[in-house]
Amino acid sequence: MKKIAILTSGGDAPGMNAAIRSATKFAIYQGIEVFGIRRGYKGMVENDIFKLSGKDVSGIIDRGGTVLLSARLPEFKDPEVRAKAAANLKANEIEGLIVIGGDGSFHGADLLYKEHGIKVIGIPGTIDNDIIGTDYTIGYDTTLNIIIEAMVRLRDTATSHERTYLVEVMGRDAGDLALYASLAAGGDGFLIPEDNCNLEELARVIKLRREAGKLHDIILVSEGVGSAYELGKELKELVNTELRITVLGHTQRGGAPSAFDRVLATKMGAKAVKELMAGESGRMICSVSNKIVTKFIDHAWNGIEDKTQKRKDTELAHILSL
Numbered sequence: 001m002k003k004i005a006i007l008t009s010g011g012d013a014p015g016m017n018a019a020i021r022s023a024t025k026f027a028i029y030q031g032i033e034v035f036g037i038r039r040g041y042k043g044m045v046e047n048d049i050f051k052l053s054g055k056d057v058s059g060i061i062d063r064g065g066t067v068l069l070s071a072r073l074p075e076f077k078d079p080e081v082r083a084k085a086a087a088n089l090k091a092n093e094i095e096g097l098i099v100i101g102g103d104g105s106f107h108g109a110d111l112l113y114k115e116h117g118i119k120v121i122g123i124p125g126t127i128d129n130d131i132i133g134t135d136y137t138i139g140y141d142t143t144l145n146i147i148i149e150a151m152v153r154l155r156d157t158a159t160s161h162e163r164t165y166l167v168e169v170m171g172r173d174a175g176d177l178a179l180y181a182s183l184a185a186g187g188d189g190f191l192i193p194e195d196n197c198n199l200e201e202l203a204r205v206i207k208l209r210r211e212a213g214k215l216h217d218i219i220l221v222s223e224g225v226g227s228a229y230e231l232g233k234e235l236k237e238l239v240n241t242e243l244r245i246t247v248l249g250h251t252q253r254g255g256a257p258s259a260f261d262r263v264l265a266t267k268m269g270a271k272a273v274k275e276l277m278a279g280e281s282g283r284m285i286c287s288v289s290n291k292i293v294t295k296f297i298d299h300a301w302n303g304i305e306d307k308t309q310k311r312k313d314t315e316l317a318h319i320l321s322l
Contacts (some may be wrong), residue, residue: 001119001276003033004096005049005089008066009040012253013125013139016066019100021057022269023123027035027254028054028276035094039071040101041108046086049092061266064142066100076108079115086116095119096276098269100138102126106284106300113282113297121272122284122297125265127253130174130304133282134286135294138268140176141260147181150248151218158216161242164206166235168228168247176222176253177252179310182317187322188217191231193224194307195314199231203238205322210241217241223236267292 005148006023008016024034036056038048073306075081089097096119099109109120124131129140147169158165171177183188188204191197204216206301221228228245257265268285271292275283283294295303 001032001095003035003092004092004098004151004273004276005035005037005092005094006052006068006098007037007040007044007100008070008125009099009101009108010070010072011102011126012065012070013127013137014064014142014253014255014257015138015265016100016125017057017060017063017189018257018262018265019123019125019138019269020066020068021061023098023264023273024052024057025054026270027273030273032273032277035092037071040105041085042071042075043069043075044088044226045073045076045081047091047099049088049094061262064253064255064257070101072104082108082111082115086114086118089118096121096281098123098272098276100125103131103136103300106131106297110282110297119276119279119281120297121275121280122300123265123268124284124286124300127170128172128174129176130172131284131300132305133284133299134288136264138261138265139253139257141264142255142258143170144177144181144184144317145258146252146255147177147220147248148248151181151185151187151220154246155216155218158218162215163242163244164217164219164239166219166221166228166232166243166245168223168245169307170248170252170269171222171224173224174186175222175224176310178222179314179317182220182321183313185218187317187321188214189219190222190317191219191225192222192314194310197225199235199238199256203235206239206241208322
């Protein structure tokens with residue numbers, strides 16, 4: 001393999017730059033030319049493809065976001081659009097493609113491989129940690145720490161004014177961010193898609209906490225459950241406490257990646273290049289029990305997630321919120 005390309009697609013995640021850096025430098029060391037594609041699949045269709053050097057990726061390991069930029073392209077579902085993108089890759093003599101992104105990005109990569117024979121390797125980059133097959137995705141740990149810091153700050157005000165705070169966090173259909181932030185920061189309740197969203201039970205817990213002399217509540221709401229504002233209106237009918245809503249929004253995506261995300265991304269970036277060099281394709285890089293392994297890329301949506309540990313952690317978090 002003489003030429004490979006790298007793109008980032010979908011929502012940005014802290015650590016994407018570390019993966020870009022690692023894949024680029026490792027490939028160059030192996031004598032492979034590396035090209036960047038700006039704005040994901042949109043840039044591929046528009047032929048916004050340029051050569052990357054070691055200098056281009058110098059000093060980016062600690063930067064959030066993605067230097068390759070990102071964009072969503074719903075039109076990529078059209079076979080003709082994908083054919084144009086594949087033709088641009090082939091015109092640039094690019095033999096392998098590394099796609100850093102989430103579930104939607106992986107679907108696009110899988111189709112490029114199956115329809116046009118483009119050798120593709122996926123690296124899971126999403127703050128939601130919702131890719132089946134890997135224990136952790138790039139960006140998840142950083143975002144988790146951002147949420148925890150916000151909880152610590154909110155707790156001071158919540159206690160001073162004896163308030164209940166509903167804090168809406170990201171995660172799409174996965175409740176990992178809400179669940180594990182609650183465990184790590186001593187949260188007082190949480191609502192996640194994987195658990196029964198029972199406001200009556202939550203109200204009962206809040207009342208028990210007040211009877212025990214506790215002055216505040218920090219309750220995390222995963223966006224997959226619904227709007228914290230709407231849930232707050234319902235909860236207010238069940239409890240006699242001052243209630244406030246905080247939506248962390250896109251502040252969860254920004255900032256320098258954590259050490260964990262930098263190391264994870266670096267390992268995954270190098271592994272992706274190794275897989276392309278070995279002639280592999282249609283695979284994704286995964287972290288399983290602290291080992292970097294590969295699985296078929298369609299495992300991200302066809303695989304069966306083992307939720308045993310998450311159920312145990314959810315039960316523990318409920319107990320500790322009392």
